[in-house]
Amino acid sequence: MANERLRAALLERGLTVATLAEHIGVDQKTVERWITKDRTPYRRHRFAVASRLGVDETYLWPQALTSDETAAASNSELITIYPQRSSVPRDVWGRVFASAEREIGVLVYAGLFLSEDNGVLRTFADKAKAGVRVRILLGDPDSPQVAERGADEGVDEAMAAKIRNALVLYRPLRGIEGIEFRFHRTVLYNSIYRADDQLLVNTHVYGVTAPYAPVWHLRKIPGGELASIYLESFERVWERATPLEQEG
Numbered sequence: 001m002a003n004e005r006l007r008a009a010l011l012e013r014g015l016t017v018a019t020l021a022e023h024i025g026v027d028q029k030t031v032e033r034w035i036t037k038d039r040t041p042y043r044r045h046r047f048a049v050a051s052r053l054g055v056d057e058t059y060l061w062p063q064a065l066t067s068d069e070t071a072a073a074s075n076s077e078l079i080t081i082y083p084q085r086s087s088v089p090r091d092v093w094g095r096v097f098a099s100a101e102r103e104i105g106v107l108v109y110a111g112l113f114l115s116e117d118n119g120v121l122r123t124f125a126d127k128a129k130a131g132v133r134v135r136i137l138l139g140d141p142d143s144p145q146v147a148e149r150g151a152d153e154g155v156d157e158a159m160a161a162k163i164r165n166a167l168v169l170y171r172p173l174r175g176i177e178g179i180e181f182r183f184h185r186t187v188l189y190n191s192i193y194r195a196d197d198q199l200l201v202n203t204h205v206y207g208v209t210a211p212y213a214p215v216w217h218l219r220k221i222p223g224g225e226l227a228s229i230y231l232e233s234f235e236r237v238w239e240r241a242t243p244l245e246q247e248g
Contacts, residue, residue, distance in 0.1 A: 003038040006060050009053045010035075024048040056228065077224040079217040085202050086211040090117075096195045096217075097123045100132050105194035107184075107234050109139035109149055110162035113211070114193075115169035128178035136170065137234075137241055138163050140183040149188070153209045167244075174244070182241035192234050197221075199230055 010020060017035070021028040024045055033039045034049075040061050041049065050057040082088045097104055097120060104127060106114065114120055128134045139146040141160035150159030173179050191202040191210060197220035205213045220227035 001038050003035050003060070006049075007035050009055055009060065013053060015053075020049065020052065023052055058225070077218050077221055077226045079219055082215040082217070084212050085113075085215050088200070088215050088217075092217070093117070093193075093200070094119055094123065096193070096198050096200060097127070098195075099198060100127055100195035102132060102196050103194065104132055104134045105137075105192065105234050105238075106135070107137045107188070107192040107194075107237055109146060109159060109188060109191070109210075110166050111138070111191060112162045112166045112169075115166040121170075121173060124173055124179060125176055128173075128176050132178070134173075134179040135238060136173075136179070136181050137184050137237055138166060138181065139188075140185050140242070143183075143185040145185050145187050149204075152206055154207065155209070181244040182238065183244060184237050184241040186237050186240070188237075190230065190233075192230050194231065194234060197227065199227055201230055 010017070017031045018028050021031045026045060030041075034041055040046075040063075046057045046061060050060060053060075093114070104124065108114070124134050139149070139159075141163040146160050146163065147157075150156045153159065167181075170181065174181060189204050191204070193200040193202070199216075199218040199220075201216040201218060202210055203213050203216070204210065218227045218230070220231070
């Protein structure tokens with residue numbers, strides 16, 4: 001059986017078998033066998049191929065890692081846990097977003113604290129102008145999901161008001177090319193803040209407002225699956241969300 005994922009990844013990036021073989025220092029026929037016979041490369045070669053193609057190793061070779069290896073890699077993705085969002089140092093947010101070279105993503109109901117941070121807003125603007133894609137997902141203030149979350153936290157209509165306030169504070173960003181805003185109608189179990197392969201995941205706890213709920217700081221590594229769960233969740237919400245018209 002052929003490895004169609006590897007073949008497709010090469011085609012999508014406009015690479016040839018010869019180019020990939022030269023890049024990772026193996027014979028061209030070796031790469032051909034990886035594709036046509038679905039041979040599994042040595043791990044150092046899997047890392048090199050995955051890095052060059054910009055995909056995860058386990059996507060190209062799903063059976064390559066044992067369950068113990070996958071568990072160990074996933075555990076290594078956890079950098080630290082903060083007991084409350086309010087205990088995350090302010091400079092951590094700045095450093096994480098400032099590290100982005102490809103992608104920044106925010107998935108929240110309101111995330112008002114972020115929109116109130118002028119330093120973060122400047123970072124978003126500067127990164128977008130430098131070619132980084134910035135995507136911000138806010139809860140639809142008229143949705144039943146937002147109303148339910150407000151009731152769960154005991155703030156009722158204040159949740160929708162916070163979203164509208166955040167949108168006003170984000171107004172200077174809405175005319176910048178490369179920054180996209182969407183409203184979602186999703187039951188969120190976590191708020192997700194992404195910068196490339198780094199994530200700050202603010203868990204949602206019934207009856208507890210987000211500033212007092214734990215935050216996981218993750219960094220995706222080859223073979224790990226923990227960070228990918230949240231990255232994929234972000235994409236699913238984005239696909240179903242409603243774009244907001246750009247201002248400016």
